[in-house]
Amino acid sequence: MRNHAFIYSEDMLKYKFSDDHPFNHLRLQLTKSLLEAEDALQPDDFVTPRMASDEEIALVHDQAYIEAVKKAGRGELSPGLANNFGLGTEDTPMFHNMHEAAALLVGGTLSAVDEVMEGRATHALNLGGGLHHGFRGKASGFCIYNDSSIAIEYLRKVYGMRVLYIDTDAHHGDGVQWAFYEDPDVCTLSIHETGRYLFPGTGAVNEKGNGQGFGFSINVPVDAFTEDHSFLEVYEAAIWEVAEFFKPDIILTQNGADAHYYDPLTHLSASIEFFREVPRIAHEVAHDFCDGRWVAVGGGGYDHWRVVPRAWSLLWLEMSDQRHIAEGSLPETWLEAWKDQSPIPLPTFWTDPADLYPPIPRKPEITEKNKKSLDKALFHIRNEKNR
Amino acid sequence: MLIEEIMHKDVAYLTAENTIEQAMNVMHERKIRHVPIVNDKHELIAIVSDRDIRDASPSIFHADEHLEDLQKPLSSIMKTNVVTTGPLDFVEDAASTLYEHDISSLPVTEDDVLVGMITETDILHTLVKLTGAHQPSSQIEIRVPNISGQLADVAALFKANNKNVTSVLVYPCEDPEYKILVFRVQTMDPRRIIETLESSGYEVMWPRMPGMSP
Numbered sequence: 373m374r375n376h377a378f379i380y381s382e383d384m385l386k387y388k389f390s391d392d393h394p395f396n397h398l399r400l401q402l403t404k405s406l407l408e409a410e411d412a413l414q415p416d417d418f419v420t421p422r423m424a425s426d427e428e429i430a431l432v433h434d435q436a437y438i439e440a441v442k443k444a445g446r447g448e449l450s451p452g453l454a455n456n457f458g459l460g461t462e463d464t465p466m467f468h469n470m471h472e473a474a475a476l477l478v479g480g481t482l483s484a485v486d487e488v489m490e491g492r493a494t495h496a497l498n499l500g501g502g503l504h505h506g507f508r509g510k511a512s513g514f515c516i517y518n519d520s521s522i523a524i525e526y527l528r529k530v531y532g533m534r535v536l537y538i539d540t541d542a543h544h545g546d547g548v549q550w551a552f553y554e555d556p557d558v559c560t561l562s563i564h565e566t567g568r569y570l571f572p573g574t575g576a577v578n579e580k581g582n583g584q585g586f587g588f589s590i591n592v593p594v595d596a597f598t599e600d601h602s603f604l605e606v607y608e609a610a611i612w613e614v615a616e617f618f619k620p621d622i623i624l625t626q627n628g629a630d631a632h633y634y635d636p637l638t639h640l641s642a643s644i645e646f647f648r649e650v651p652r653i654a655h656e657v658a659h660d661f662c663d664g665r666w667v668a669v670g671g672g673g674y675d676h677w678r679v680v681p682r683a684w685s686l687l688w689l690e691m692s693d694q695r696h697i698a699e700g701s702l703p704e705t706w707l708e709a710w711k712d713q714s715p716i717p718l719p720t721f722w723t724d725p726a727d728l729y730p731p732i733p734r735k736p737e738i739t740e741k742n743k744k745s746l747d748k749a750l751f752h753i754r755n756e757k758n759r
Numbered sequence: 760m761l762i763e764e765i766m767h768k769d770v771a772y773l774t775a776e777n778t779i780e781q782a783m784n785v786m787h788e789r790k791i792r793h794v795p796i797v798n799d800k801h802e803l804i805a806i807v808s809d810r811d812i813r814d815a816s817p818s819i820f821h822a823d824e825h826l827e828d829l830q831k832p833l834s835s836i837m838k839t840n841v842v843t844t845g846p847l848d849f850v851e852d853a854a855s856t857l858y859e860h861d862i863s864s865l866p867v868t869e870d871d872v873l874v875g876m877i878t879e880t881d882i883l884h885t886l887v888k889l890t891g892a893h894q895p896s897s898q899i900e901i902r903v904p905n906i907s908g909q910l911a912d913v914a915a916l917f918k919a920n921n922k923n924v925t926s927v928l929v930y931p932c933e934d935p936e937y938k939i940l941v942f943r944v945q946t947m948d949p950r951r952i953i954e955t956l957e958s959s960g961y962e963v964m965w966p967r968m969p970g971m972s973p
């Protein structure tokens with residue numbers, strides 16, 4: 373049995389709102405191309421994503437919404453109706469065959485789940501997924517169908533798994549959180565830039581779940597301009613304590629790459645090192661608690677030239693035990709292949725320069741504040757443990 | 760939003776003849792901190808809070824002493840000057856009433872008859888909804904000169920940019936020459952609207968655009 377699966381198809385690039393929309397799945401091709409240039413992807417690693425069926429999408433989404441998305445993709449949905457479903461907005465414009473494009477991303481995450489649950493791989497990666505803002509009956513924040521919510525419900529229904537969802541996108545994983553807010557068999561952990569200003573505005577420490585699900589939604593908002601050290605300190609403590617508390621059967625990680633300093637939509641100050649460490653720790657958790665069962669998806673990431681290809685390659689290199697590759701210069705062949713298309717100079721090293729950004733003036737305050745958020749977020753878990 | 764839309768209608772109440780012990784039990788069972796007291800016409804005549812009970816019977820913390828205190832009628836401790844609100848009052852007004860009187864709950868009466876109760880938490884919850892903060896959105900704060908017409912001018916820019924505004928708040932600035940407009944906007948990408956606002960001469964307080972030092 374091979375240890376890891378890479379879900380990929382060129383058709384995933386058809387999830388495209390417009391040429392100048394910030395969400396651009398060219399990221400997938402750039403990442404695959406970088407990994408191939410490093411000889412880190414073998415033919416045997418590839419799994420072609422399947423299309424999610426309507427029944428599978430309906431595990432989470434309303435039938436009326438699915439019909440609306442189908443109509444929108446055929447140009448048959450009126451602007452007024454579209455608005456009720458969050459479609460036809462600047463964030464989520466309607467485009468040709470949008471249902472098929474969105475259903476393939478969902479199918480990709482389900483394919484990743486099947487690889488792991490049917491024993492063909494220990495870890496599986498669908499970089500096309502991670503659309504964590506999608507709601508039951510409404511598109512939001514560039515997301516049409518919520519592949520992660522669907523995959524989690526699928527893991528519950530088909531395999532009876534207890535799922536720990538870990539979201540390190542710079543934005544709060546609101547769609548997934550609300551889908552399982554009352555479910556004690558699904559635990560969601562989201563670490564994100566505070567919603568004080570940033571979309572979607574939720575993800576405060578006091579959002580902890582409801583009813584039976586109380587205590588199984590964990591949110592650690594971090595301050596704007598948070599850097600690697602503080603971010604990772606909070607992440608590492610949270611993921612271990614939550615895993616210990618929840619004892620998952622499988623982990624699903626959302627690996628948005630928009631916490632990087634270069635990201636145009638957010639205000640965090642992570643460097644590429646952050647994206648090396650996040651999967652390294654998730655990988656350990658998967659082996660310590662879940663016999664290695666780990667499904668990973670992509671997510672946000674809006675500097676698709678300088679940040680996302682490296683960040684997501686690091687994720688795959690971690691999953692496939694090829695960390696040593698990510699050192700020194702990026703391969704010449706990759707730089708040559710893309711430099712003419714990139715509007716900005718491409719990075720030439722796997723790591724970021726030491727002077728990536730000017731020193732952050734309020735660093736100690738930010739670090740202290742993040743620690744306090746962590747303490748509040750984990751209060752009920754630590755309380756339980758000490759009883 | 761009106762009080763009657765958010766008030767609790769199934770209210771636990773007692774009469775002046777009920778005992779302190781009964782009030783304690785009701786508070787415990789219903790997880791409430793205030794019990795309204797009514798007469799035989801169901802008119803509100805007083806209120807008893809957990810604090811009134813504690814102040815009147817400190818011995819309740821010593822289980823075996825002064826048990827007779829608990830059998831005293833509520834008329835001995837209840838507060839008769841009750842601040843109330845009406846079912847057709849605005850939630851915002853009830854919020855300022857709570858604030859002015861430094862209290863945490865309000866009985867709702869109609870012609871003196873008790874028809875509901877409302878707590879600080881209910882009101883806070885409603886205010887959060889009124890600010891639009893529960894809908895996925897970005898927040899944009901703009902400092903504008905304190906002269907009339909500014910809100911309309913800024914709102915027109917949002918409209919021209921095809922951005923859906925879920926709520927607007929206006930609050931005073933430390934500098935009385937200015938005020939702050941707070942918009943919640945249904946978008947994950949506010950870059951263009953911020954650019955438009957800035958190029959129209961408005962000062963956007965945050966989020967700062969990347970590349971600028973914080």
Ligand SMILES: [Zn+2]
Pocket residue numbers: 541542543628630671672673
């Ligand atoms: Zn994001």
